[in-house]
Amino acid sequence: MLNIARLNSAPEIFYSLQGEGTRCGTPAVFLRLAGCNLACKWCDTKHSWGNGILCSTGDVASLIQDFNCHSLVITGGEPLLQQAALTRLLALLPVGMHVEVETNGTLCPTPELEQRINQWNISPKLIHSGNPRDKALKPEVLAHFATLPQAWFKFVVQGEEDWPAIEALNLPPQRIILMPCATTRAALENARPAVVDMCLRHRVRLGDRLHLTLWDDKKGV
Numbered sequence: 013m014l015n016i017a018r019l020n021s022a023p024e025i026f027y028s029l030q031g032e033g034t035r036c037g038t039p040a041v042f043l044r045l046a047g048c049n050l051a052c053k054w055c056d057t058k059h060s061w062g063n064g065i066l067c068s069t070g071d072v073a074s075l076i077q078d079f080n081c082h083s084l085v086i087t088g089g090e091p092l093l094q095q096a097a098l099t100r101l102l103a104l105l106p107v108g109m110h111v112e113v114e115t116n117g118t119l120c121p122t123p124e125l126e127q128r129i130n131q132w133n134i135s136p137k138l139i140h141s142g143n144p145r146d147k148a149l150k151p152e153v154l155a156h157f158a159t160l161p162q163a164w165f166k167f168v169v170q171g172e173e174d175w176p177a178i179e180a181l182n183l184p185p186q187r188i189i190l191m192p193c194a195t196t197r198a199a200l201e202n203a204r205p206a207v208v209d210m211c212l213r214h215r216v217r218l219g220d221r222l223h224l225t226l227w228d229d230k231k232g233v
């Protein structure tokens with residue numbers, strides 16, 4: 013069984029455009045799992061923290077395939093809290109489906125799950141998330157992800173003061189993405205210029221948040 017986030021009394025599985033990362037703009041089915049091991053104060057999916065809806069992997073596979081889309085984004089919450097069920101789900105999906113996982117980078121994937129994932133979007137949480145540092149940043153887990161060529165590291169940043177903590181993690185700079193800290197379109201526009209400056213200064217990639225530009229803070233899109 014998979015515990016899926018509840019939105020408007022239904023399991024949160026929907027079709028949209030990937031709003032972040034290197035595949036920004038790509039049409040994809042989104043599967044949002046319930047439960048998280050962190051509690052970021054600016055989390056834009058707090059509805060996923062509580063009890064979700066339990067669904068069989070077979071039912072979830074059918075719901076995903078109903079969208080007739082060959083790209084799947086698994087998000088949360090923290091998806092790696094449900095690795096065994098996720099691995100069973102992915103075995104039911106067509107070969108060739110492109111699967112991305114959005115994770116906070118605190119848990120290592122099992123080898124069985126790892127081999128089924130095409131792209132990891134890892135978003136380690138910095139001090140302004142409000143989580144205790146030793147709970148939110150697991151250098152040994154991030155070092156493992158850094159060995160995977162299909163892993164990207166997306167940091168939500170507020171300003172230059174965040175850079176030393178990112179640099180200290182010693183991740184491949186060509187796979188670091190900085191994203192403005194924002195949960196609305198207006199906040200995104202306000203926060204973006206400082207992040208553009210950081211990207212130019214440190215020669216890393218800017219990650220915008222297309223879903224905020226398109227839909228502001230609406231859920232389930």
Ligand code: SF4
Nearest residue numbers: 048050052055089116
């Ligand atoms: S890790 Fe992600 S889902 Fe969990 S609290 Fe932080 S932003 Fe929200």
